[in-house]
Amino acid sequence: MSGAMAIREPNWGEYAQRALEEDCAGQDVTTALLGERAARPAAGRLRAEGSFVVAGLPLVAAVFRELEASTSVEPVVAEGGRVAAGDSVAVVRGPGGALLSGERVALNYLQRLSGIASVTRRAVEAVAGTGAVITDTRKTTPGLRELEKYAVRVGGGENHRASLADAVLWKDNHWELLGNREGRGLAELLRGVAEGVRVCVEVEDEQQLDAVLDAGVDWILADNQTPETIAAWSRRCGPEVTIEASGGIMPDTARRYAEAGARRISIGALTYAPDIVSISFEISLLRSSP
Numbered sequence: 269m270s271g272a273m274a275i276r277e278p279n280w281g282e283y284a285q286r287a288l289e290e291d292c293a294g295q296d297v298t299t300a301l302l303g304e305r306a307a308r309p310a311a312g313r314l315r316a317e318g319s320f321v322v323a324g325l326p327l328v329a330a331v332f333r334e335l336e337a338s339t340s341v342e343p344v345v346a347e348g349g350r351v352a353a354g355d356s357v358a359v360v361r362g363p364g365g366a367l368l369s370g371e372r373v374a375l376n377y378l379q380r381l382s383g384i385a386s387v388t389r390r391a392v393e394a395v396a397g398t399g400a401v402i403t404d405t406r407k408t409t410p411g412l413r414e415l416e417k418y419a420v421r422v423g424g425g426e427n428h429r430a431s432l433a434d435a436v437l438w439k440d441n442h443w444e445l446l447g448n449r450e451g452r453g454l455a456e457l458l459r460g461v462a463e464g465v466r467v468c469v470e471v472e473d474e475q476q477l478d479a480v481l482d483a484g485v486d487w488i489l490a491d492n493q494t495p496e497t498i499a500a501w502s503r504r505c506g507p508e509v510t511i512e513a514s515g516g517i518m519p520d521t522a523r524r525y526a527e528a529g530a531r532r533i534s535i536g537a538l539t540y541a542p543d544i545v546s547i548s549f550e551i552s553l554l555r556s557s558p
Contacts, residue, residue: 451479502529
C-alpha cells in the first residue's frame with residue numbers, strides 16, 4: 269500500500285476571502301471611527317503565549333493581503349517550527365486599519381492550525397523509531413478539511429482519505445448493509461473497484477481476517493482493537509499487509525500500537541479535538557512608513 273495521499277496546496281486567498289466576508293471585515297464599524305487615522309502605518313506582532321508548532325503563516329499573509337495589498341508579513345519562525353511562550357511568531361506591517369480588521373480572522377486560522385500541527389507532532393514523536401506513521405481522518409471541520417489536513421502535514425503526519433472518492437474504506441456498517449459479516453464473496457465484491465483506487469477493509473474478528481486475506485486485501489483497518497490483537501494479526505498477516513490501528517488512540521497511547529505492529533495509526537482527535545494555541549497580536553504605530 270502506498271504512503272501519504274496527494275493533497276493539493278490550499279488556495280490561501282480563497283480561504284482568506286471567505287473568512288473575511290463572514291466577519292464583514294470591509295464593514296468594520298469600529299475601525300471606521302478612526303477615519304483617516306486608520307491609514308497610519310503600524311506593525312502588529314504575533315506572539316506565542318505557550319509552546320507549540322506553528323502552522324498557518326501563509327494564510328495569515330493572505331488574510332492581510334486581501335485587506336490591503338501593501339501589507340507585509342515577516343515570519344520570525346518558519347512554518348512547522350516550534351515556539352515557546354513569549355516568542356515572536358511573525359510581524360505584520362501595513363495600514364493600522366487593515367491590521368485591526370484582519371486580526372481576528374488571522375488569529376482564528378493560525379491558532380487552530382497550529383493546535384493541529386502541535387498535537388500531530390506529539391503523536392509523530394511518540395512513535396519515532398517504530399516505522400509507524402501517524403495519519404488523520406475525515407473527522408474535520410466542514411469547509412476546513414483542506415486546511416486541517418495541511419496542518420497535519422506541517423506537524424509531520426500523513427493524510428488519510430481526502431474524501432469518500434479517494435479510497436475504498438469498507439467498515440462495520442458496510443458489512444451490516446451487505447448482510448454478510450462473515451466476508452463471503454468479498455473478493456468478487458472488490459472486483460468492482462476501479463483500477464488505481466486503494467482498498468482498506470475493517471476487520472473485527474478472525475473470520476473476517478480470513479476472508480480479507482483470501483480476497484488479497486493488503487490494507488486492514490483494526491478499529492477499537494487492543495494492541496495484543498494487533499500484534500497477533502500482524503504476525504499472521506506478515507509484512508505484505510499494512511495494518512492500520514484506529515479508535516480512541518491519542519498521542520500518549522500511540523506507541524503501544526506501533527510497537528504491536530501497526531504501520532499506520534489514524535487519530536481523529538488530531539483535527540476534531542486539538543488544543544487551540546494562544547497567540548496575542550500587539551499593534552503599535554510606526555513613526556515612518558515601513
